[in-house]
Amino acid sequence: MPVAIITGASKGLGRALARALAARGWDLVLDARTASVLKETADALDGHGTKVVALAGDVTDGAHRRALVAAAGELGGLDLLVHNASALGAEPLVPLERQSLDGFRAALETNVVAALGLVQESLALLRGSEAGAVLAVSSDAAAEAYPTWGGYGASKAALDHLAAVLAVEEPGLRVWAVDPGDMRTDLYRAAVPGDEDERPEPETVVPGFLSLIERRPASGRYAAPALVEVAR
Numbered sequence: 001m002p003v004a005i006i007t008g009a010s011k012g013l014g015r016a017l018a019r020a021l022a023a024r025g026w027d028l029v030l031d032a033r034t035a036s037v038l039k040e041t042a043d044a045l046d047g048h049g050t051k052v053v054a055l056a057g058d059v060t061d062g063a064h065r066r067a068l069v070a071a072a073g074e075l076g077g078l079d080l081l082v083h084n085a086s087a088l089g090a091e092p093l094v095p096l097e098r099q100s101l102d103g104f105r106a107a108l109e110t111n112v113v114a115a116l117g118l119v120q121e122s123l124a125l126l127r128g129s130e131a132g133a134v135l136a137v138s139s140d141a142a143a144e145a146y147p148t149w150g151g152y153g154a155s156k157a158a159l160d161h162l163a164a165v166l167a168v169e170e171p172g173l174r175v176w177a178v179d180p181g182d183m184r185t186d187l188y189r190a191a192v193p194g195d196e197d198e199r200p201e202p203e204t205v206v207p208g209f210l211s212l213i214e215r216r217p218a219s220g221r222y223a224a225p226a227l228v229e230v231a232r
């Protein structure tokens with residue numbers, strides 16, 4: 001069985017991707033901060049017959065990151081690392097003149113520093129896989145200048161560059177940064193409360209992520225909606 005670690009897996013895109021991979025026979029190590037919600041997600045995957053290890057914790061905690069990688073090792077290795085856990089830095093989002101520096105540091109710690117820490121912990125296992133891959137969930141705010149999205153967007157831009165450099169340094173792996181596009185998630189609701197515009201559910205972009213994982217194109221930055229079109 002292939003093995004994946006997915007952070008931020010208790011709801012939204014992380015949960016949708018976990019469900020899809022379990023249905024395809026992947027063993028999973030799932031992370032989220034809220035133990036009760038993570039357990040519900042893990043329990044819902046029981047019917048697929050794969051192994052699911054749910055470890056509640058914060059990816060900014062080095063001991064927790066080591067536990068995630070150790071759990072993957074116990075399942076037999078690691079083929080895919082998905083860094084999906086994200087922090088906004090301010091809820092709701094605010095202009096840069098009012099962006100708390102502590103909040104910005106928190107976004108960088110979760111979105112960038114923890115991602116690098118988890119990669120560093122995982123590299124030995126990923127290099128040992130015939131199909132080792134790192135998938136960093138990015139955002140269009142990393143590439144576009146949207147008012148109030150400056151702190152979060154800057155952290156995701158840093159994540160994109162980290163992924164690009166890792167791809168050069170680790171040519172034996174696939175390293176993808178993926179912009180999932182607009183989605184109806186708790187993160188977006190926290191960022192822009194009161195926005196009633198219709199947005200697609202995370203499940204709608206999962207086929208794009210699966211296409212990436214299964215086709216294994218070159219390392220780089222991708223947009224999930226475009227990948228969905230390719231998968232059709």
